[in-house]
Amino acid sequence: MRSLLLLGKMMAEGADERQIVLLASGAAPSLARCGYAQVVLPGDTGPRELAAEIAGLGPSGGPVRVPGLEHGWAWPLRQTEDPLGHLVVGGPAEFSGEETFLLRALAQQTGDALANRRLHDQEQATAATLVAVNDRLRGTVEALRRSMDIHSRLTAVAVSGEGQDGIARAVHDLTGLGVAIEDRYGNLQAWAGPDRPSVYPKEPPACRERLIARIAREARPLRHGTQVVALAHPQGDTLGAIVLHDPDQRAGEAELMALEHGATILAMELARVRSLAESELRLRRDVVDELLGGTDEESSLARAMALGYDLQRPHRVVVVEGHGRVRDDDAFFQAVRRAARDEPAGTLVVARREEVVLLADSEPDWEHLRRAVLRELGGGRARMGVGQRCEQVGDFPRSYRQARLALRLPAQAEWDDRAIRFDDLGVYQLLVGIEDLGEIERFVQHWLGKLLEYDTSRGSELVRTLAHHLERGGNYELTAKSLIVHRNTLKYRLQRIRQIAGVDLGDPDVWFNLHLATRAWRTLEVLRASR
The missing domain is CATH 3.30.70.270 (Reverse transcriptase/Diguanylate cyclase domain)
Structure with missing residues (x-):
């Protein structure tokens, strides 16, 4: 990505139109798997079929047929109603998300450089032949200077790694407007400029998704109430947005250009941060997997040290x-x-x-x-x-x-x-610590065997009912409530338990052993499920 930014800088600093076109065409194969790359400008001679397909594309570009290749796409050099031309690239297969993002960024850089070059050429021609249009000339020079300032400032932010705060500050300095950087869900990540809200407004998720879809469909910054919003979406996945707060609708062409450049730089930054986060998450998962599996203590310590974590x-x-x-x-x-x-x-x-x-x-x-x-x-x-x-x-x-x-x-x-x-x-901890589960199983069978057999053959829940009753100290109201049954139903089940198991629930020793047996039964169920 830094190479792409440096290429844009080379285009902007002294290259003529022919050199800009050659630089763009030559750079495309280093960014994507392609067998054809050509900058097509209006009026260029070339295959009529390709020219007709390009003429039918909208401001966002689209697919085209490239002879001898399976996949072709044309990106507008500037996403306006009348683009300066198109970057046409063909390859043996559909481009990946990363390739698409890089090629789209190359087209944008090329369009900006061509626009700057033409403004510069126009300024020179005007200075030589049209003395009477000095005011217009000054405007052209100012537009050229501003375009160069935008490109240089945001490129410097990207190369220096100032992060989201730096991007917000740069766009604010270039526009004079309040600038917010939001994550995909509308949460504030960075702010630059005056009038920062004490509580940052956030739309409901459904409204946010509709806004993102509309901006992605238009493929350009859009006004949304008092804001102008541009998406940062490397590889086609929206990771965030950069927002101009413009209640007085002051934003013009220069401000929109700064916002669009800022969105491109933000997309690169968010893609970098996500890649680092994914790498750290994988490293964390590896550390935890090794620790919990007990496989390699030395490796776990080394990985944890790389994370700056003291194990x-x-x-x-x-x-x-x-x-x-x-x-x-x-x-x-x-x-x-x-x-x-x-x-x-x-x-x-x-x-x-x-x-x-x-x-x-x-x-x-x-x-x-x-x-x-x-x-x-x-x-x-x-x-x-x-x-x-x-x-x-x-x-x-x-x-x-x-x-x-x-x-x-x-x-x-x-x-x-x-x-x-x-x-x-408590007692569960003691039961889990017994190595010979056979002893626990024999104890459970001695006290609960007849009830378990009855439940299995009849599909009943006598053991569960007994466990709830014992856990609640024999309180009928609490037991019925926990089982979600009527009190009479509970009394009937307890009577069946006495008859089938042949036990006296009023005997303290019987009560204790049954209580321990139900807890042991539950412990066995968990131990079996965890094997």
Whole structure:
């Protein structure tokens, strides 16, 4: 992309029209897989069929047939009703999103350079032959100077890596108007200029999507109320927008040119940032995968060091599951990431299948953290399991298993959503730690075997009913409410339990063993599901 910007600078600084055309035609093969690249100007001699196809294209360009090649496209050198010409490129296959973005940017650079060249030539001709039009000449010189200033200033911002703040400042300096940079969803990312709103206005998602679609369809900046909006969409994917705040409608051709150039530079910057973010996310995922799998401690430490992350502090593995009012895995991941950052609980967060894993390097109020995730989501559900402390890197797999068990045991027990530490699981923690599951299974069969057999053959829920009743201390009202059944239905089921199992629920020893057996039964269900 920097090479493309430098090419634009070469075009603008001294190249005549023929050199500009040759530079553009020669640069295209280095930007995309193509076997044909030609700048076609109005009046050029060439194949009549190609000229006819170009004449029928709209201001955004479109597909054309290039002899001997499968795919061809013509980009206007300037997206106006009467473009200066077209960059026609043909290739053996459809261009990728990145190739399309680079070729479109090349066409824009070429059009700007040709327009500048013609303004410059016009200025020279006018100075030599039309002394009487001095005012017009001064306007032409000013237009040429302004165009060169826009190009030079924004190219310098891109090369120096000033980021979104620098782009906003440059466009404000060039236009004198308030400039905002927004993400795809309308959230403010940077501002330059006066009158910054204390609360930045944001449209509803449906309205925002309609605006983006309309601007993309027109392929040029559009006025939207008191704003003029241009999209930053490298590779065809809208990543953000740059906005002129222009309530007095002062923006003219020069301001729109600055806005359009700013959008191109912003697209390059956002594409760069996204590429870095994706690389960091992959590195984070690799670190977490290696830690939780316990495969390579040395590699995990090296990768974490590359991220600037200290793994040798005490940590806990935290597993979070849930969703917002609308199921969106990325939105849920971002909600956990923001909540963990703000509490703070940790910064190493990754998505793994249907769960989000956080490596927590502090000891926050875990229930408070879970509720913070729900606030970020704007409602929905969230459950959280917290493993025991990891004092060394080799402890992460154990803490991860514990966090998943702490997450799933409450679900199996049908408890309300909450944050559960493995340390607080009580008897469940002891049951999970027993290596010989056969002993647990024999204990469950001794106390619940007849009821389990009855449930299997009849499709009933006597064991579940008994578990709810025991968990609620024998309270009929709470048990019926938790099972969503009538009190009489509950009494009937308990009577059947006494008859089938041959137990006396009034005997404290029987009560204790049945309670332990139902918890062991639930523990076995979770352990079997996690294998």
